Amino acid sequence: MSNKPRTGLAVAGLSLGTALNPLNSSMIAVALVVLRADFGLDVATVTWVITSFYLSSAAGQPLMGRLADRFGPRRMFMLGMALVAVTCALAPFSPNFALLCVARAVMALGTATAYPSAVVMVGDIAHRAKLESARPLGRIQMANTSAAAVGPVLGGLLVGFVGWEALFLVNVPLSLAALLIVRQTAPADTARERGSLAELLRDSDIPGILAFVSSLLLVMMAMLDVAPGYRWYLLGAGTVVAALFAWRELRFSPPFLDLRLLGRNRPLMLVYVGFAVFNGVYYFVFFGLPQLLQEAGGYDPGLVGLLMLPMATLSVLSTPWAVRAMGRFGVRRVMIAGVVLLTGAAALTWLLTASLAVPLVLALTALIGIPYGVVSIASNQGMFVSTLPQERGVAAGIFQTCRYVGAITATVLIGVFAGSGVDQESWGQMVLAMLVLSAVVFGVTLLWRERRD
Structure with missing residues (x-):
């Protein structure tokens, strides 16, 4: 096989593995009402199926980035995919909700290996193929961004036709495919540190x-x-x-979360803060809207997934446009434009307090999808240009942790605003919270400047 096809397959395998974490974080959005009914839960309790995933991911991403730097990204990637396959094959048989949350946490730990490992591997892949690293990195970033957007659509179809168990089972062939592709096509790990299990535990913080x-x-x-x-x-x-x-x-050295890296790198710190708060806004819609449509609108999960389809479509379509725009106008201007669109879209979701008509829902989900694609890819690129090459594995892990912190914040606040169920009154309170958070994102984005060494 020639070098170019092998490079394309390697990037495809990394992209597939990278997609599993955001895909699984978003597919669950349309299953919350079904899980509440099956296990007899309230809104605050059912959110633990989300937060268990995010807590594990938030802790796992920086750790897995450091382990990829230390023991080899290809090895860690394959180990993570194997863990996902085994966990997701067993999860549908969980006898209670607590074990289901444990399975979600273990699955999240496995998927957390993919993104930091992929970022580390990009340099070797690009060097082998004599390409600029921005090209394979861009594809991986697009997979990471797009997977979160298409999750509700796929999740709605799986829950509607099969049941919530399918949300786990679908990961088995996907993770095995990613494992086999990377095993066959990705470059072998270079010499890395070796040590005893005791040394690994000591250094893992x-x-x-x-x-x-x-x-x-x-x-x-x-x-x-x-x-x-x-x-x-x-x-x-x-x-x-x-x-x-x-x-x-x-x-502590080496720390789990490198606060020194943030202290000496103001542009990177601003990217992290802005991205975390941005995700707080976005996941209000992402997890709150499906519950609003099912509980207040009476829509079934399959239809809710389809109503979220414009969000996925516009997010995917806006991503390559944002990449081209960053080449022409710069990362900062594109990021600011995305945040302005986000604020306007969040304000317009107030209309849902008066009507849940299908045309209105379709228009609003499409509008939300645009800033999600734009701000996500711009923030991702902002992280990349704000770090040195030797720091990118850890930096990429922390970047993903910021996504989870924002998502956790949103799910917790949904539980606070709508403890007994998401209705149009509680949705109005959520919109006000989204506007406050949007103002914070705008202020942080204005302060950001690309790092110049």
Whole structure:
């Protein structure tokens, strides 16, 4: 096989593996109402099937990026895909909701290997094919962006025709295909560090990972008021653990989350903050709208998936346009344009408090899809140009963590605003929250400048 086809197949395999994390984070959106009915849950409880995935992903992405740098990206990629295949084959047999959330967390850990490993491998693939790294990276970025957008459509069809179990089973052939393609076509890992299991555990900053997850968990439990009468205690404990986490990460080497990298790189820090808050806005719509349409509008999951199709379509179509626009106008201008569109689209979703008519829903989901594609790819490129080559594996992992922090924030706030169900009144409150967050994203984006060494 010639070099060019092998390069294309390698990028395709990496893109497929990369797509699994955002795909699984988004397919579940149209299954929440079905899961509530099957397991007898309220809105706040069912969101744990989302947050368990995001917590595991948030902790896993930076860690897997560092392990890919240390032990080899190809090896870590294949290990992650194997974990996904096994977990998703067993998950449909979960006897209760708690085990289902555990399965989602394990699956998330497996998918978390893909993106940082792919970013590390891009350099070798591009060098072997004598290409600019921006070309294969752009394809992987587009797969990462597009998968999250098409998730509700695919999820709606799977849930409507088969059931929520299909959301797991569909990952088995996809992950195995990604594993086999990368195994056959991706360049072998170069010499990496070797050491004992004890050394690996010592250097993996397990206390830092536990403190990071614990702080997020405690704050979420406080916001969802899972222990009535103890909300402020939980919030205080979460704040203290977060402070201890930051203190440790600044003193431990190598840290789980490299806060020093952010401290010495202001452009990268601004990209992270803006991307996290942007996802907080987007996932309000992404997870809140399907529940609104099913509960207040009475639409079935299959139809809801189709109503979300314009969001997926416009997101995919806007991504290559944004890539070309960045080449002409620069990353910052494209990012600002996307944030302005996001704010306008979020404001217009207020119309759903008066009507859930199909034409209106289709128009609004299409409008939301454009800024999602634009801001996602611009932020991704902003991260890439704001880091040095030797830092990109870890930086890519932290970038994905910011996506999950934003999504977790949105799901928690949905539980706060709509504890007994998403209706048009609670949707109005969510729109106000989206506008506040949009203003924050706009301010952060204005401050960002491309790093110039």
